Amino acid sequence: MLDPDSQLMLKFKSGDTISFEKLVKKYKEKIVNVIYQFIGDKEEAEDLAIEVFLRVYRARKRYKPRAKFTTWLYKIAANLCLNEIRKKARFQTVSLSESIPSEAEEKLMLIEKIANSSPSPQDILEEKERNTLIRKAIDSLPAKQRIAIILQIYEGLSYKEISKILNCSVKSVERRLYRARTNLKEKLAPYLKGEKYNGGF
Amino acid sequence: MRCKRIRKKLAAYLDGELDERQKALVKRHLLECAKCRKEADLLGRISYLLKDRPRIKPTLSFEADLWRRIYSLEKEETTKKETTLYLLKWATYIILPAAVAAALIIGVFGENLGEKIASFESISLEEEYLSSIGLDSFRDFPPGSLSQAYFSLIEQTK
Numbered sequence: 329m330l331d332p333d334s335q336l337m338l339k340f341k342s343g344d345t346i347s348f349e350k351l352v353k354k355y356k357e358k359i360v361n362v363i364y365q366f367i368g369d370k371e372e373a374e375d376l377a378i379e380v381f382l383r384v385y386r387a388r389k390r391y392k393p394r395a396k397f398t399t400w401l402y403k404i405a406a407n408l409c410l411n412e413i414r415k416k417a418r419f420q421t422v423s424l425s426e427s428i429p430s431e432a433e434e435k436l437m438l439i440e441k442i443a444n445s446s447p448s449p450q451d452i453l454e455e456k457e458r459n460t461l462i463r464k465a466i467d468s469l470p471a472k473q474r475i476a477i478i479l480q481i482y483e484g485l486s487y488k489e490i491s492k493i494l495n496c497s498v499k500s501v502e503r504r505l506y507r508a509r510t511n512l513k514e515k516l517a518p519y520l521k522g523e524k525y526n527g528g529f
Numbered sequence: 530m531r532c533k534r535i536r537k538k539l540a541a542y543l544d545g546e547l548d549e550r551q552k553a554l555v556k557r558h559l560l561e562c563a564k565c566r567k568e569a570d571l572l573g574r575i576s577y578l579l580k581d582r583p584r585i586k587p588t589l590s591f592e593a594d595l596w597r598r599i600y601s602l603e604k605e606e607t608t609k610k611e612t613t614l615y616l617l618k619w620a621t622y623i624i625l626p627a628a629v630a631a632a633l634i635i636g637v638f639g640e641n642l643g644e645k646i647a648s649f650e651s652i653s654l655e656e657e658y659l660s661s662i663g664l665d666s667f668r669d670f671p672p673g674s675l676s677q678a679y680f681s682l683i684e685q686t687k
Binding site: 356357364377378385459466477480481486505506512520 | 537540544546572574575576584585586595599
């Protein structure tokens, strides 16, 4: 039984452009966010998300529903993210250890928050600082650990789905996620103690 | 050793990715081991901290930008197709007839050239023989003369 998104994709394959529009509407926010969490820059994330859908568009004639549509879509997004990181590493235009979110974007968000202010400016500054630290911690992860943890935490995907997206075994996903969390634990240590968290085990 | 093995399973345990048997094993260990319990607590907090990050909304022009890219892509592909067709047309109307004509010319002149080369080669061989026996300087006698008949006889014996 095909998932409804694969059915839409098949309709698109036979020439129904509206089906493609529906898929774009449904997944644009998810894809932009996955890429944003990975790259850290809103504008770049949106450009890459457009590229993801452009690839879907171009592949329509060759499309065969071998897996869930979302698995295929996330696979395209993950590959683009990994390529982007490789490109950046090659040309060394951006250092991975430096903060990636644009300064202007951060300031704008801060101003908006102060304007709406229910929390105090002190709280806002602390949150900004915390977000920057989390961003840096995510950026410091090796690319494959980073994409695995983003797909797991932000998209709530199962290890099996992640393994299909990243073309690796479930065991390998388990190892990557364990290592990613261990790495993050060291970098985020100051924030982990005070976090409101109800355990759950 | 047991703690080390359990810790490697903690992330999967927190994500609900272990089977029932492994899940029970980890759970039992966590009840007994305070250090691993603390580790599990920290790993759980990481997920909580990360999940809490703000999500962004795509800009309003997202779809318009996408369609703009699609149109320019299609235009590019149409241009490529047109160029290929144009080249094929050229190939059909000009390049192919030109190639056929060139092949014919080479064929005709090539044959004559071959003959010329062959005859040139036989003349050279004849001259080489006469010169080798020292008679080439007596070759041009008037037709019908005794000397000419003599040289004809020599040539026939070659």
